[in-house]
Amino acid sequence: MVKIRLKKFGTKKRPAYRIVVQDSRKPRDGTTIEEIGTYDPIAAGEQFSVKEDRAKYWISVGAQPSDTVRKLFSTKGLNK
Template sequence: MAVSLRLNRKGTKDRPYYKIVAVDSRKRRDGRFIEQIGTYDPLLEGVNYTIDLAIADKWLAVGAKPSETVNSMIRKARTAAAASA
């Protein structure tokens, strides 16, 4: 099973909200997912995402492929975590 880390759209028309999820790559965008690893709200200013890096690293270690958007969020979260440590 090929797992990918990608966004799952929630919310209403003109008010999008996304879950960052680990999902079988053959599933639909908003279909069933394996595990939620974070959230993303594009309508917020500043840091508009949360991500659990431990869970993301677990999925990346077993071969999950992140989408471009999720990959950039993971990089930003790692940079912020390194700066605060």
């Protein structure tokens, strides 16, 4: 199954995440199919950016967002 989930990067005590499309059997920081956005929970201001057209495409072909990504998408109005 293909999932849309967070991939961690950044430094110690300063996490940041990429929103990626990835096979659910791969490890969190493993190879990805496509990177579609970023999320920085510590940053002030714009914390979340996503390529909306690509997110809608992947959802339309059956990719399932993780719970956290689903909550982020709801702030941008990208729910099913």
